[in-house]
Amino acid sequence: MTDKPTVSVLGTGIMGAAMARNLCRAGLGVRVWNRTREKAEPLAADGARIAGTPAEAVEGADVVLTMLYDGNTVLDVMREAAPALRPGTVWAQCTTAGIDLVTDLAAFAGEHGLVFYDAPVLGTRQPAEAGQLTVLAAGPEEGRRTVAPVFDAVGAKTVWTGADGGAGSASRLKLVANSWVLAATAAAGEVLALSRALGVDPQGFFDLIEGGPLDMGYLRAKSALVLDGRLTPPSFAVATAEKDARLIVQAGERGGVRLDVAAAAAERFARAAAQGHADEDMAAAYFASFEDEAST
Numbered sequence: 001m002t003d004k005p006t007v008s009v010l011g012t013g014i015m016g017a018a019m020a021r022n023l024c025r026a027g028l029g030v031r032v033w034n035r036t037r038e039k040a041e042p043l044a045a046d047g048a049r050i051a052g053t054p055a056e057a058v059e060g061a062d063v064v065l066t067m068l069y070d071g072n073t074v075l076d077v078m079r080e081a082a083p084a085l086r087p088g089t090v091w092a093q094c095t096t097a098g099i100d101l102v103t104d105l106a107a108f109a110g111e112h113g114l115v116f117y118d119a120p121v122l123g124t125r126q127p128a129e130a131g132q133l134t135v136l137a138a139g140p141e142e143g144r145r146t147v148a149p150v151f152d153a154v155g156a157k158t159v160w161t162g163a164d165g166g167a168g169s170a171s172r173l174k175l176v177a178n179s180w181v182l183a184a185t186a187a188a189g190e191v192l193a194l195s196r197a198l199g200v201d202p203q204g205f206f207d208l209i210e211g212g213p214l215d216m217g218y219l220r221a222k223s224a225l226v227l228d229g230r231l232t233p234p235s236f237a238v239a240t241a242e243k244d245a246r247l248i249v250q251a252g253e254r255g256g257v258r259l260d261v262a263a264a265a266a267e268r269f270a271r272a273a274a275q276g277h278a279d280e281d282m283a284a285a286y287f288a289s290f291e292d293e294a295s296t
Contacts, residue, residue: 005150006063008063009031010033010066011069012033013069016068018125019067021048032051037050055080055082063091064092065094065150066078070095071097071100074093075104078091079108082112091114093120097247099172106118115140115146118166118171122174131153135155135157136173138162141163175244175248178248185265185285186264186269188222189268194289202227223283232279234282238284239269241285271287272284272287
């Protein structure tokens with residue numbers, strides 16, 4: 001293997017496509033696969049090779065990077081890829097899969113002789129496109145030289161959380177970070193909804209907190225998406241936010257704690273999705289405050 005490994009990217013949605021593009025820009029050999037091939041095909045213009053099956057994508061790859069919807073999807077796709085996986089191949093598992101599924105994914109890696117890295121990323125569409133994600137990674141020291149060029153191409157920094165990917169330390173930290181992100185998103189929507197209900201101009205609230213400890217760039221950014229009607233294309237979709245919120249609630253239950261805010265956020269995202277906002281930015285959870293609010 002050269003200093004620039006060949007990388008197979010399985011999953012070319014919002015995040016996976018951006019990551020694959022940055023891998024191409026870094027001069028790495030890139031193969032991509034997506035269940036809906038049309039979502040992968042634009043990456044050919046960036047130099048990626050489009051594969052028809054997961055097995056075709058991973059054949060001969062030094063690193064397999066998975067960025068799919070959830071842990072069960074990852075496991076299904078990797079089973080499809082299994083006939084072409086070589087023992088010793090590095091697997092960077094970047095999907096937010098939750099704690100329980102990490103154990104299953106690591107077991108699959110062990111069965112096939114893969115070097116497993118639990119490697120979820122922190123960031124949404126814009127930092128992904130700019131190669132400015134934060135990679136949260138756990139995995140053995142001996143494979144890090146191989147995976148480092150991949151993490152460097154997609155992220156601004158890598159935060160190592162442990163040497164055992166199967167222990168899920170990176171995924172645990174990702175759920176903690178996402179619990180704050182999703183709570184802040186839900187709260188931003190409720191602030192706007194209450195302002196609307198009370199006839200208060202939201203700008204008055206923003207002026208009130210400006211420059212103080214309650215001010216927050218994220219609050220203003222998410223609020224602007226709602227107020228300006230810029231919910232597509234999403235940075236992070238409502239449907240994915242609901243999935244992550246439920247993973248957070250499950251992780252809390254496993255740890256013996258009750259997470260009322262995360263549970264309520266999951267229900268808000270679910271209502272917004274049912275109203276037709278599933279593929280819009282997660283800021284569209286705002287609409288869950290209103291009965292049958294299906295339009296922006």
